[in-house]
Amino acid sequence: MKQSAASSPAKPRKPRGRPRSFDRDAALAAAIEVFWTKGFEGTSISDLTEAMGINPPSLYAAFGDKERLFLEAIESYERSRGDDCPYTTEPTARASIERLLTYMAQEVTGPDHPRGCMMMMAEATSANASPKLRKALADKRVSAREHLRSRIKRGIEEGDVPRDADPTALADFFSTVMNGMAMMGRDGVSRRSLMATVERAMQLFPEVPAAHKRRVAAAA
Amino acid sequence: MKQSAASSPAKPRKPRGRPRSFDRDAALAAAIEVFWTKGFEGTSISDLTEAMGINPPSLYAAFGDKERLFLEAIESYERSRGDDCPYTTEPTARASIERLLTYMAQEVTGPDHPRGCMMMMAEATSANASPKLRKALADKRVSAREHLRSRIKRGIEEGDVPRDADPTALADFFSTVMNGMAMMGRDGVSRRSLMATVERAMQLFPEVPAAHKRRVAAAA
DNA sequence: GCACTTTTTTATCGATCGCTATAGAATAAC
DNA sequence: GTTATTCTATAGCGATCGATAAAAAAGTGC
Numbered sequence A, B: 001m002k003q004s005a006a007s008s009p010a011k012p013r014k015p016r017g018r019p020r021s022f023d024r025d026a027a028l029a030a031a032i033e034v035f036w037t038k039g040f041e042g043t044s045i046s047d048l049t050e051a052m053g054i055n056p057p058s059l060y061a062a063f064g065d066k067e068r069l070f071l072e073a074i075e076s077y078e079r080s081r082g083d084d085c086p087y088t089t090e091p092t093a094r095a096s097i098e099r100l101l102t103y104m105a106q107e108v109t110g111p112d113h114p115r116g117c118m119m120m121m122a123e124a125t126s127a128n129a130s131p132k133l134r135k136a137l138a139d140k141r142v143s144a145r146e147h148l149r150s151r152i153k154r155g156i157e158e159g160d161v162p163r164d165a166d167p168t169a170l171a172d173f174f175s176t177v178m179n180g181m182a183m184m185g186r187d188g189v190s191r192r193s194l195m196a197t198v199e200r201a202m203q204l205f206p207e208v209p210a211a212h213k214r215r216v217a218a219a220a
Numbered sequence C: 001g002c003a004c005t006t007t008t009t010t011a012t013c014g015a016t017c018g019c020t021a022t023a024g025a026a027t028a029a030c
Numbered sequence D: 001g002t003t004a005t006t007c008t009a010t011a012g013c014g015a016t017c018g019a020t021a022a023a024a025a026a027g028t029g030c
Helices: A024-038 A045-052 A056-063 A066-084 A093-107 A118-124 A131-158 A167-186 A191-202 A210-219 B024-038 B045-052 B056-063 B066-084 B093-107 B118-124 B131-158 B167-186 B191-202 B210-219
Strands: none
Touching: A024 A045, A024 A056, A024 A066, A024 A118, A045 A056, A045 A066, A056 A066, A066 A093, A066 A118, A066 A131, A093 A131, A093 A167, A093 A191, A118 A131, A118 A167, A118 B118, A118 B167, A131 A167, A167 A191, A167 B118, A167 B167, A167 B191, A191 B167, B024 B045, B024 B056, B024 B066, B024 B118, B045 B056, B045 B066, B056 B066, B066 B093, B066 B118, B066 B131, B093 B131, B093 B167, B093 B191, B118 B131, B118 B167, B131 B167, B167 B191
């Protein structure tokens, strides 16, 4: 916690010992790819070391153990996807959800990385993992639904979603569709098919009555 | 292939050696429960022998190996669920799909067995399995979608689904919802919530125009 | 009774699992 | 230079993996 007064925090002095000979971020990216394909339990340390191009002691020194590496992989995976799809910046809840679903359809059928969703794989392949990891994954899934819910709630407050809409039920429905799309994507279903599903599902997003919409626009 | 003429096929004569001391069906049911919870790779032989109450050699003698036991478990699982939910007997495609989704909502939240769907677990936990098993699982998933599609197509032919409906796209959509429900169920979402999702999704099932419906009813 | 067949139990097999002890190699501090 | 520190590579730890050999046990047929 305490920081040395002599050393500038912005320019950390070079570490003492032998420098690391591999790119930590690149190694993590390689680990993500493997976990994404095989899940947590389906991935062995030798799978990882081979893909990352390092030996086991280097892996353990840099990432702790398999569970901690997996958690870091999950977090990096989610962060980069959040950056790729800034759905919260959309002006309406409807546009946010549609953007999210569209991104999902593209992502789970991406040609330059494993198909499907790493979080779905995580869920099914951590049955024997530590309670700590299980809990961390469950929290992330709950949090994802909660994000959807709060965005819809905000839409109600801002007037672009009808007052009688149920944010929790809507969030659960679109979460279900997203989960399903992840499975379908892993299953090899085409991007075109998933996009058709997105369009279909979006028909269920409730519209504000045109009359009320005008009223809100006038007030703003 | 050749059958002894002396022995009645309905009353097979008692086998020669030491009789099996366990109930094969009960053992298979126990195996299903374990695979359902932990997936294929997440389940070890000792997990199985403990749950089935037998020793490894008995398991191998009765079921072949782990993959064959798993396949038999999957097939038994699907058969019993097909028996539980005879959705093809419903008069319309809409009623069939709705029954199927409703059954799914109840099944994946069942209180007296593992949550979620065994086939979803199978998909994610067979990354290192033999190509043969992988293919068998993929075929089953394709076949499930095809069943949906053909039921909708039949609905078009029988006049209870509009002529301009796209059976493949509809089947893909409802398959996506079902897959998503399985994930949500495993995630601990309530049955009530899944039923709300079913009701919502069914709003997207296309209706035949009332005028045309009358015409078909008169013809029948 | 004895021969034969099949399942049971016990005790492993070799391979792989996640992980680490140890020693040598590469750098900074002095 | 020497020393201290940190990383790398080799080798292997105990545990568990899926699967089986061997022999005792429990039946049928004669």
